[in-house]
Amino acid sequence: MRMGEKPSLSCCVCGHRRKILAPEDGLEEEPMSQSPTQALLGCDEKQKERCVVGLRDAWWFAHSLPERIGSATSVSSTVINNRLQELVRLFKERTEKVKEKLTDPDITSDEESPTASPAKPALPTAPVPPQGEQPEGEKVAEEEHYCEMLCCTFKYRPWLDRLRNYQFPSSIDPLTNLMYVLWLFFVVMAWNWNCWLIPVRWAFPYQTPANIHCWLFIDYLCDLIYLLDILVFQTRLQFVQGGDIISDKKAMKENYLRSQRFKMDLVCLLPLDFFYFRVGVNPLLRFPRCLKYMAFFEFNNRLEAILTKAYIYRVIRTTAYLLYSLHVNSCLYYWASAYEGLGSTTWVYDGEGNSYIRCYYWAVKTLITIGGLPDPKTLFEIVFQLLNYFTGVFAFSVMIGQMRDVVGAATAGQTYYRSCMDSTIKYMNFYKIPKTVQNRVKTWYEYTWHSQGMLDESELLVQLPDKMRLDIAIDVNYSIVSKVALFQGCDRQMIFDMLKRLRSVVYLPNDYVCKKGEIGREMYIIQAGHVQVLGGPDGKTVLVTLKPGSVFGEISLLAAGGGNRRTANVIAHGFANLFILDKKDLNEILVHYPESQKLLKKKAKKMLKSNNKPKDVKGVPGDSLIIPPKPDTPKLFQAALAAAGRTGGKGPLRLYLHADLIVALPSVELCRLPGVKREVKEQLIGSTPWPGKYPGRC
Template identity: 75%
Template sequence: EEEQEEEKEEEEEEKERRMGQRKKRIATAARICPCSLSPVSLSADVTYVLWMFLVSLAWNWNAWFIPVRWAFPYQTTENIYYWLLTDYLCDLIYILDITIFQPRLQFIRGGDIVTDKKETRKNYIKTKRFKFDVASLVPLELFYFLTGINPMLRLPRLLKINSFFEFNERLEAILTKAYIYRVIRTTTYLLYCLHCNTCLFYWYSALDGLGSTSWVYNGEGNSYIRCYYYAVKTLITIGGVPEPTTLFEMVFQLVNYFVGVFVFSIMIGQMRDVVGAATAAQTYYRSCVDNTIKYMSSYRIPRDVQNRVKTWYNYTWQSQGMLDEQELLVQLPDKMRLDIAIDVNYSIVSKVPLFQGCDRQMIFDMLKSLRSVVYLPGDYVCKKDEVGREMYIIKEGEVQVVGGPDGKTVFVTLRAGSVFGEISLLAVGGGNRRTANVVAHGFANLFILDKKDLNEILVHYPESKKLLRKKARKMLNKGKNPEPKQEPKEPPRVPAAPVRTETPRLLRAALEMTERSSGLKGALAKVKEKTNKSKRHIITLQV
């Protein structure tokens, strides 16, 4: 029985192992060929981006080599099979894109992302892109049997240009420095225009006869390089080309000049926009620096202050790449700003002992209110006895708590993750004044939380507010030195009026005699009581 149980356990383990392997294969297949592809996040599906890269390569093959094979004698009977093999391979990529990938592209309907395969297929069929994709695969190659292998019959393949533009958008979404790719792409557009002009010039030269006139290509040297040189001089309007002799040559030259002016100006404008967008932040930085220097010079600010301002600008730009990171986040929704703040700052704030144990959502709300400030070496972050309106969290660098007779004695050095200014901010200890001087030891990057923002946050988290105040009191009491115990002192003696002892004795003797003689006991008792009270009062004053 034990052996049978062991065999059953082994069989179950084997089944589980096989099921696990099968699930892994299914998951791998789903990643390679998913049921649906997301168009919302342009960089979410790497598989689709790689596939669009292949489609873009196929489109570029047709765009660059169709005019070359039509104009230049590069397609011969010896290599025709290699050309056709590559052509049909590109056609296969087109077919796979139309039948497999594009019908799985998700779309948005009424704010909801539709992932159903049937619905995505119907949506793709209704789009104009589907019509262009189908038109790009029109089999005009059937006319090869009548006209021979003419590359111009493959011109409909260029109708799939939407795939090329989509690949550019998705690639720019992935790249961190997309402006570099934009510069390369704009340069490629110019090269392609020159490429087409080269093919047209050689085609007319071959049609009219190589070397037949001084204007056409004479057939010497490398045909493509010589014709490309001519295209550059005419399309970019450099000049220095031979004068046209025939009517067609004149018309061709005029069209070249006319188109060249527009094409070249458009390319230069696009290049200017791309470079301007890439250097917009640096241009803004230089503008701020120049305006600040101009302002300080007009008001004759001391030279040492101007140098410190310049140093702050240079360090802030080199360390952060921007002057105010809050400007970039203003247009984003609160949810996205919170996500960015959590990724950037939560690891630092969560390690602060003051906030440990507080409500997690309270910390999230506080992250959105933090602002980053850079202090130079020797800058006073806060001074003693000034009104505290901010709390500081050290992000990078060090600050020192200084004091003493000369104001330069270092009591403690605070490093990244430390918090200071919370006691005066929370008004613990009976006031909101700073209790010490804090100086930046080197370049220090601090997070600043304003008192107004903190109070608005703590209104919604009363328990966290109590916890913060409790911790702040402990920190305040921990920093105080215990006062020495003092022995109780004797209270000072109050001088009393001099006491006359003779009068009470005579009065008592007279009263006793009167009491015996007259028997007026009630009156004597009252006088005696007043005398005793007067005596007790005198004794108390002496003590």
Template identity: 90%
Template sequence: AAQGTCLPWEPKSWGGSAPPCGAGFCLPSGQKLLCQLSQQSRWELQQMSLFLSSLLVMLLSHASLPMRTGSATSLSSAIVNQRLQELVKLFRERTDKVKEKLTDPDITSDDESPATSPAPAPVPPPGGEPEGDKSAGDEHYCEMLCCKFKCRPWLYHLKNYQFPSSIDPFTNLMYVLWLFFVVMAWNWNCWLIPVRWAFPYQTPSNIHCWLFMDYLCDLIYLLDILVFQTRLQFVRGGDIITDKKAMKEHYLQSERFKMDVVCLLPLDFLYFKVGVNPLLRFPRCLKYLAFFEFNNRLEAILSKAYIYRVIRTTAYLLYCLHVNSCLYYWASDYEGLGSTTWVYDGEGNSYIRCYYWAVKTLITIGGLPDPKTLFEIVFQLLNYFTGVFAFSVMIGQMRDVVGAATAGQTYYRSCMDSTIKYMNFYRIPKPVQNRVKMWYEYTWHSQGMLDELELLVQLPDKMRLDIAIDVNYNIVSKVALFQGCDRQMIFDMLKRLRSVVYLPSDYVCKKGEIGREMYIIQAGQVQVLGGPDGKTVLVTLKAGSVFGEISLLAAGGGNRRTANVVAHGFANLFILDKKDLNEILVHYPESQKLLRKKARKMLNTNNKPRDEKAPGDPLIIRPKVDTPKLFQAALAASGRMGHKGPLAQLRWRLKEMQAAQVRWKVMLASSIHRPINICKAFMARLGQSPSAADTDITLAFLS
């Protein structure tokens, strides 16, 4: 107690009952051994120690007495001395074992890193009311005029929202959402300005609706310039700049700022002189940089970006047709509606009919009436040239998009065709070929790739480590063999894991083979087989289980597989090679010592016989063996012959030894039963049932 530290009392250690004083435990050498007791309990403990000490001294003194040869007493004393010495030795061994259990209850607790102390409880808020109850009962109300109403949670958070001082354009989803609104405003201008200019859809009766949408788009442009673009972070010399003044200066000096200013030229004031002409809003279409930025940010977020690329390429084609239809209506109106067979005749829906004409012209379908005037001929020639060029560009871009989307599938088919050609060349049996094809199909459909290392090798080590930690650290950290090891060593080990797919009924490892790998089940199940026929399922391991870890560090024949492990279905496993682990442990000598020590313990535990009795305290004083009947008959015959002969003398000496044993039993009983009774009373005071095992452990510890 003088060498230790006093810690709070733990009721679990004594069956849930508190000690009389309730003070705490004393921890010599960092372990919980004794507790502070009341004065009466300490006196009982001292009395019990005194009795055991006196008994031990008496036994040792008796064991050291010289034997007197040539008499029955000396013979009995020699036998008793030998037995007492054996008992003292056995009691000492048992005492050492019990002390080791008390000081080291967990077999690996001395090897693992000490657990971190729990964080202190948060200080309760002033006023005595718990914080959780306060937040649960807190209601948000808003006052408007003379009314008071309850706010919705999202309205309350929106009210207290603070706009960020700087925005990361690559990872901030709010900025991507804002770019979506800017692109919608840009599309409004790009699609409807040509329609309002060419077709008679803008009239004095609906001019206010058009102007409202125009100025709403201008407001979005203005907010983008004043609020968002001046808060975008940028990189200068490898550093991310988040200073407000620096971000504003960077935007004002960029080309994008000049384009944004041109977009918002106030040409609308010319409406008062020339009228509401949609062509005066054509500079609003120059904000195309926001459109391309939105495409890049959205493709980085989407998991299947090729779908958006196909939609965007189709929109390009539709927009070209849209502009061509507007130009055709303008040319028809310039020549006069219905003046020739080439121009629009003014019947039906003007936009649909002009759009149909634009489709036939740009895609060069043919079947159109021939132009009559010089203007119509020049217009038609320009239309054909533009159509051929635009259509070929669209087809080429669509091919690239589809090719990029199916690049992985093409690579998979190429690898599979090469493998099939190889197997046919060497005449591999059909069952083996079918299993190879099955492996290709399952690996591709489950992972989307044949070898994930080809993808990860392109990334830097830091990113590969981050991915490996997110995928495998929770599983590897739970392996008993690696608990308490250096954290960085585990990180290095995660980068060496490789993924392998096993088909149904594939042998992961076989009994008797040399173990050079450790397996971590990522998905699927494996079965451990044993029994006389080797087909009995001993246990089924599921996702997250680990096996074969002892083979990584076992030596001297201990790395042999002890059972067959078969994949129950399709199983995805991570494998760590012994060679890779040894290369890692060179840089972590302390972890290497710890791993080898744990491996020896686990190997010794696994090598124990199955029929061995459960670990417990062995009997020190075993029951006496009965005297053989033949020997008893010989002693009886010698008694009838008198006190002559060696058997008669042996019988007389045995009687003396039995009398000596009776005297020793009386003495031992008087010396042992009293401290045992004190021990039982002491443990009953602590609230425990005074079982024989508890009493024996207490006596051994006190001795």
């Protein structure tokens, strides 16, 4: 009997063979002319032996069928049991994962991808007006800009509308309000008009009946500015009382009325002009207008507070002091010459040329004590000249000293920079440091000074309170540090404390920021410049270039057990300014924030695992599948099905083996057959375990 054939009975009488078919085959039995017993008796010994073998095979096939069915059932139950246990295990793992996420929402898994938020319904679009029509709102807006005057229509400018609708503030902050600084500028201009022009009009004959109306117009315009300053601005200035900022109208008015400023302002506006009707227009009657000096000093303080280079204004102001003293001296010299008589002596002004220029020239030579002046002749001239010399020496020395202080304060930083650089060069020369190192040190000093204007930023903020230093640090660094994945979800106050510990360091081109294998104790934030990460076999291949705002080395702050070693070389591509956070400073901060410390440790572990595990070639991020989809049908099994279909067989598939060629067979039948390789069986059956060989023969 060939392997794979069904047992059959051979009849020696009629020569017919009858196959033993299963009931489900659905094939009709072939008719037999004789019974099996008669056929067996009518056969010879050889044929009888063949018939007995066939009957034995048929008996084995019939009696082993229940056993084979039970074996297949046991195999299937084992597979189902194992699969159910696997499903229970996967469900438990997923439950633990969800529970961990619910208890600590800040911990995110690398394998999870955020779910897409539901799409918002589109807003209803406004109906499009027909052509030739404009929206109703635009029509009203355009009509508001037009006004009719007589027979014409004019269009208002938008800034005119804003000017018409402007409301004056009920209270003014004198420290921060720029509008108040602008108003003080006009007040100071009016004060300067009085201070500079009153002596000129009193001493020199520049005020005549022909131009008196111009002088009076500007005088009363300055008086109007003084009056508005008293009634409108000074009564609205906020003030501090008991640590509170008072902005009540009545309280602000009472505070101004009780101040020394109000008394001086009243003296400035004394109505001495009524004496014009008695003594004529005498400019000396307007001398009280020069007493509004408080506005001048207040303007200086407010202007210096908003200027970036206040020392320039200080130099100009000091120069103006010197010019004003010369201006007053020239006016006094012309008055003394007129008192003695113009050209009466060689000492007085002779009346030739421009009187103001000639007198100003004499005042410069006198106050600066240049010499070369004619000697005074009369007692009045001698006393006047002595007072001039004493005043000139005192005023000029004060001006020079003040100018030196202004210039010295403006160049104090540069002086400190030069002193540090000279001391460093002297130190390097003493210890015979190589020239290459000295040149790099000099380059660092020069670049740091020219880029920052100082050598150490922390020294500048030492005198400020912690709150102000924190505000400055937040404005400079918070936008960068808040984007670091390691610190997201941490306590906000912890990040604020961390910002105050950042140090600014400048790296020169090709300087190593960190080297591979060294112990990492700092985190770096790039403020300016670029750094390159090197790798490859030779360690010189540029893997990535980090730009301003990038952060690296953050895992080293919390890594332990050898995980805080640098994994690559990082060098500065050009001049780079980096902020550095030291590990020691971070540990001192985390002592006060235990919850943030736990969170940072968990995140550091996850980031280390993600860096160490190999990257998957394929895969879609998402939750792990508990019930994976069915694998595709093996190509060999599909070929077997196609071959079986071409044979035209009916009923369930059977197995025919010819030199290990598999045509078709259910998995339970295939696993029992010898001569079939295990790899082929696994390809056909999948992961179904093999029960082993069954006794019997095919």
